[in-house]
Amino acid sequence: VEETVKAYLGLPLDPVEMSIDRFIRDFDHVGKPGSFERRDAFLRKVFAEPLPDIPNLGRKAKGRRTNVNLVDCSLGEGVTLSIPGDQQDVLRKRARAAGTTETAMIIAAFAHTIGARGGVDDVVLQIPAALRHDRRLENYVNFVASDVPVRVRLSRYETLEALAVSLGEGIDEAIQFAPFMDSNYFGDVHDDVVAKGSYTSLFVVGTQTVERWTQATQSAPLQRANATGELDLGMFKVTPLPDMRREKPRTSELDLRTYPSGTGLGLFMTYDLLGYDDTEAHDILREVIERLVAGQSTVDAVEQAAV
Numbered sequence: 001v002e003e004t005v006k007a008y009l010g011l012p013l014d015p016v017e018m019s020i021d022r023f024i025r026d027f028d029h030v031g032k033p034g035s036f037e038r039r040d041a042f043l044r045k046v047f048a049e050p051l052p053d054i055p056n057l058g059r060k061a062k063g064r065r066t067n068v069n070l071v072d073c074s075l076g077e078g079v080t081l082s083i084p085g086d087q088q089d090v091l092r093k094r095a096r097a098a099g100t101t102e103t104a105m106i107i108a109a110f111a112h113t114i115g116a117r118g119g120v121d122d123v124v125l126q127i128p129a130a131l132r133h134d135r136r137l138e139n140y141v142n143f144v145a146s147d148v149p150v151r152v153r154l155s156r157y158e159t160l161e162a163l164a165v166s167l168g169e170g171i172d173e174a175i176q177f178a179p180f181m182d183s184n185y186f187g188d189v190h191d192d193v194v195a196k197g198s199y200t201s202l203f204v205v206g207t208q209t210v211e212r213w214t215q216a217t218q219s220a221p222l223q224r225a226n227a228t229g230e231l232d233l234g235m236f237k238v239t240p241l242p243d244m245r246r247e248k249p250r251t252s253e254l255d256l257r258t259y260p261s262g263t264g265l266g267l268f269m270t271y272d273l274l275g276y277d278d279t280e281a282h283d284i285l286r287e288v289i290e291r292l293v294a295g296q297s298t299v300d301a302v303e304q305a306a307v
Contacts, residue, residue, distance in 0.1 A: 055118020058275030076250035098161035148174035
């Protein structure tokens with residue numbers, strides 16, 4: 001957004017830190033010999049047998065066909081809750097002490113919630129991961145994020161922190177094979193998994209990836225999750241587009257993203273209307289937060305978003 005506005009106004013742009021040719025040579029492994037084979041081998045390791053059962057919640061609990069092939073979509077709605085700033089500080093300290101991150105703790109709490117509500121111990125998550133693992137990629141906009149698959153067996157971990165550490169390691173390993181170019185959603189590995197009664201992509205959780213890269217920019221008010229700001233450029237004003245995830249069919253059953261809420265940490269979860277209603281979605285999101293801040297004061301509901 002920042003560069004687009006500057007270009008429109010004829011203002012000088014910052015120097016390009018990396019050309020496409022250099023990116024392909026130094027970072028993009030997709031075109032390298034054997035990359036697809038290594039990626040598929042990794043996916044088969046993630047989805048090794050015995051495969052996880054589909055959790056008994058959402059569509060499955062209601063006796064409806066689960067959207068394991070990403071074609072039986074329905075409209076989605078969203079709910080939002082927030083963690084107050086003081087509780088977020090405690091969460092960050094816990095994560096730091098355990099050698100993990102706030103985001104990994106949230107993913108762990110989401111995994112526990114899915115497992116407990118769905119009656120399963122083995123859970124597969126798709127996690128949107130920023131693929132800017134090198135500082136030179138911070139302003140490289142062509143290679144932003146990829147969903148990476150992580151599978152966890154919840155009973156192996158005694159604490160939320162231990163699960164978060166393991167999830168972080170799983171994400172780091174998966175990123176080595178990213179971008180998956182939807183091979184974890186379609187293709188031979190996916191088809192084999194689905195044919196055996198399992199799933200690859202019902203639950204998505206992670207950070208609203210744009211948040212990490214817009215905090216210091218003039219256009220930040222336009223790019224925040226649930227943004228309502230306005231960028232005054234004198235000759236004209238720019239306002240944010242609506243969150244399109246609220247206005248398109250849902251492919252996943254639940255999609256949880258975090259974002260800075262201004263007073264703490266916001267959690268926005270979209271859900272499949274064929275699997276959940278507003279009350280169920282709120283209960284799930286509240287349980288995620290309660291698992292994060294167990295023993296502390298209750299969370300504040302900041303918004304209930306419906307489409």
